[in-house]
Amino acid sequence: MQQSVPNVMQQSDPNVTQQVTTLRRRRILPIRTRTPAVHPDATYLARLYYTALDDHGYDTLQELLCPTFVHDREDMTLDGRDEFVSFMRDGRPQTDTTHVIDQYIQSKHGDEIVVRGHLEDSTGDELFVFLDRFRARDGKLAELKTFTRAPN
Numbered sequence: 001m002q003q004s005v006p007n008v009m010q011q012s013d014p015n016v017t018q019q020v021t022t023l024r025r026r027r028i029l030p031i032r033t034r035t036p037a038v039h040p041d042a043t044y045l046a047r048l049y050y051t052a053l054d055d056h057g058y059d060t061l062q063e064l065l066c067p068t069f070v071h072d073r074e075d076m077t078l079d080g081r082d083e084f085v086s087f088m089r090d091g092r093p094q095t096d097t098t099h100v101i102d103q104y105i106q107s108k109h110g111d112e113i114v115v116r117g118h119l120e121d122s123t124g125d126e127l128f129v130f131l132d133r134f135r136a137r138d139g140k141l142a143e144l145k146t147f148t149r150a151p152n
Helices: 014-025 042-054 058-064 081-091
Strands: 065-073 076-079 097-106 112-121 126-137 140-149
Touching (some): 042 058, 042 097, 042 112, 042 140, 058 065, 058 081, 065 081
Antiparallel strands (some): 065 076, 097 112, 112 126
């Protein structure tokens, strides 16, 4: 039986629709939504973000981000969606990785989320622990601030 996609995403890019289906199969997103939101909340967008990165879905990643998206981390700032996606596609030291999420903490209004997790390489070794703070605007991710530390 084919799963339906929330109304908010029915008019979107087919890659985003595919990511939604993948998240539902992994039981990360509910199979059905009772009341579709005007815009997806930050938790929904963050889950799609990590799936796009782990699955090398750079077109989907492009669609999830505002054109003015800014990623600020301890060692660099990537200013603009195109610069960020280009770095994730071509500039990362290691791309065969998986984000393992321990916790999502969403703001009351749904426009901000903090995500705690760690990054694993292709053999399952933990590379680092991260804390990401996302801000969403108009149904897209607008800002990301990343904090990292070495694994225990």
